[in-house]
Amino acid sequence: MRRRLLGSIIGVASALALGAIMLPLRSHISVSTTALILVIPVVVGAVIGGFTAGAASVAAGFLIYDYSFIPPYKTLNVGGAQDWAALGVYVVVMLLVARVVDRLDTTRLESLRGQEAMRRVAEVSELLVGDQPVEELLRNIVATAQTMFNVPGVSLLELEDGQLVVVASAGEPLTAEELRQLDPHSGTPIRVGTVAGSPSELRMVALSPSGRPVGILAMRGLAIAESDRAVLNTFANDAALALERAQLREQALRSSLLEEADRFRRGLLGAVSHDLRTPLATIKVASSTLSARGDLLSTEDSRLLYQLIEIESDRLTRLVTNLLDMTRIEAGVLTLHRTTMSVSDLIGETVAALGTTLNDHTVDVTAPASLPEVNIDRVLMGQVLINLLDNAARHAPAHSVIAVKGERRGPQVVLTVADQGPGVPAGDRETIFDRFTQLSTGGRAGLGLTIAKTFVEAHGEHVWYEEAADGGAQFVVSLPVAQLASHA
Numbered sequence: 001m002r003r004r005l006l007g008s009i010i011g012v013a014s015a016l017a018l019g020a021i022m023l024p025l026r027s028h029i030s031v032s033t034t035a036l037i038l039v040i041p042v043v044v045g046a047v048i049g050g051f052t053a054g055a056a057s058v059a060a061g062f063l064i065y066d067y068s069f070i071p072p073y074k075t076l077n078v079g080g081a082q083d084w085a086a087l088g089v090y091v092v093v094m095l096l097v098a099r100v101v102d103r104l105d106t107t108r109l110e111s112l113r114g115q116e117a118m119r120r121v122a123e124v125s126e127l128l129v130g131d132q133p134v135e136e137l138l139r140n141i142v143a144t145a146q147t148m149f150n151v152p153g154v155s156l157l158e159l160e161d162g163q164l165v166v167v168a169s170a171g172e173p174l175t176a177e178e179l180r181q182l183d184p185h186s187g188t189p190i191r192v193g194t195v196a197g198s199p200s201e202l203r204m205v206a207l208s209p210s211g212r213p214v215g216i217l218a219m220r221g222l223a224i225a226e227s228d229r230a231v232l233n234t235f236a237n238d239a240a241l242a243l244e245r246a247q248l249r250e251q252a253l254r255s256s257l258l259e260e261a262d263r264f265r266r267g268l269l270g271a272v273s274h275d276l277r278t279p280l281a282t283i284k285v286a287s288s289t290l291s292a293r294g295d296l297l298s299t300e301d302s303r304l305l306y307q308l309i310e311i312e313s314d315r316l317t318r319l320v321t322n323l324l325d326m327t328r329i330e331a332g333v334l335t336l337h338r339t340t341m342s343v344s345d346l347i348g349e350t351v352a353a354l355g356t357t358l359n360d361h362t363v364d365v366t367a368p369a370s371l372p373e374v375n376i377d378r379v380l381m382g383q384v385l386i387n388l389l390d391n392a393a394r395h396a397p398a399h400s401v402i403a404v405k406g407e408r409r410g411p412q413v414v415l416t417v418a419d420q421g422p423g424v425p426a427g428d429r430e431t432i433f434d435r436f437t438q439l440s441t442g443g444r445a446g447l448g449l450t451i452a453k454t455f456v457e458a459h460g461e462h463v464w465y466e467e468a469a470d471g472g473a474q475f476v477v478s479l480p481v482a483q484l485a486s487h488a
Contacts, residue, residue, distance in 0.1 A: 007049015011057030014041035019064040026069060034069045035090045042094045046101035054098025062091055134246045138168035141239045145217060146170040148235065155218040156207075157182065164216065174218060178202055182218070205232065207240035214243050276319065278394075279312035286312075311356050318390060322447040325383070325455075334458055336377045340482045343367045343374060343406035343413065350385040351404070357390065360398045367406035371413055374479040380455040381479070384463070385415065387448035388475050392419035395473065413481055416466075418474035429465045452477075 046054030153172030
């Protein structure tokens with residue numbers, strides 16, 4: 001309406017201005033030339049305001065033409081049949097010109113609108129095709145719909161427990177009355193489709209890829225042109241496909257997480273039972289023997305049984321510590337408290353902490369005083385060495401030697417723990433540090449090596465397996481050198 005009014009005003013004003021310009025030259029301009037010049041306001045009015053504005057410009061030009069340029073002047077009377085014919089031809093031709101210009105302008109605008117619609121559809125498709133979480137995708141759908149179709153408000157609803165629930169909205173939200181009307185049991189009819197309605201009408205657009213409904217767009221005042229319906233249909237299809245894909249992706253992710261949680265639970269039970277079985281059985285046998293036959297045992301035998309209970313109790317304590325450490329790792333709350341210390345002090349503190357656990361083994365420690373100090377979390381790296389020594393003690397023959405060595409390998413300071421046990425089969429060496437690994441020999445790797453790897457990597461270092469010179473197992477840990485850490 002505003003555009004037609006503006007076009008009419010400009011067209012009439014142009015006719016008056018041209019009439020005023022031509023009036024002093026009336027004696028030098030023919031009647032036909034005047035009619036041709038007065039085509040200009042008709043074209044201007046039709047371009048700006050459409051056919052209605054062009055018709056208003058024709059009316060203004062007719063009056064100016066008759067009043068000022070056809071004798072008798074300053075009157076609407078027409079002198080002869082020839083002048084009547086000129087006026088008639090002027091009106092007919094000008095109306096045709098207005099109609100043609102209006103259609104050309106409408107075609108041009110529709111072409112531009114189509115190009116813009118295709119551009120918007122391409123942008124929307126690109127936006128919706130990207131991998132997004134469902135919540136973010138829902139917000140993008142309603143925000144894009146409101147912007148594309150210039151509506152006061154858009155809400156996206158999904159069916160939950162037999163009721164439509166708003167999961168995202170942009171602009172004016174749905175009122176309580178509108179939500180009541182959307183209740184499937186309300187009995188209130190709601191129009192579903194892409195045909196435009198009144199500015200206040202609530203229109204529902206179904207999102208249903210492959211015939212399976214995934215949501216409904218509630219759009220208030222969907223006043224779109226007929227040519228934009230295809231754009232809305234395309235948008236609805238793209239949004240439905242993107243939403244379905246995002247939902248399926250999240251369902252697959254949830255299934256994967258449930259499978260991972262189940263695998264973790266089964267692995268944890270397997271690892272715990274693996275680590276608990278031997279110490280619990282040993283404690284049970286030792287305590288039962290002391291309880292039932294304590295009076296018949298010699299002092300030395302009793303001392304050995306009590307020592308065995310102490311050793312296995314310490315092992316159970318370390319197992320519980322490892323489980324707590326695993327909980328910290330899973331919760332993401334592992335924090336380093338670094339301090340500078342020598343490698344020999346680290347080894348000495350760890351061997352002392354193990355106490356009687358290593359009584360059946362000889363620990364051969366080699367740590368030159370020339371080794372640079374290391375910058376580590378004393379507790380965590382001590383736990384790493386405890387786990388490696390405990391692992392060596394459990395797999396090495398009784399009364400064998402466990403070698404602990406600190407050495408320099410190029411710019412690195414490394415700590416090696418080597419035993420004289422059977423070693424690790426070649427096929428298991430890459431996975432021995434993985435959580436709950438099933439070994440090719442039929443057993444399971446415990447939590448100790450996994451904890452060790454995690455704590456070492458938290459320092460930015462690495463732990464790996466090497467075959468010992470005498471055929472046993474050798475685990476190597478790189479340590480952060482204090483001087484290098486201070487310059488980092």
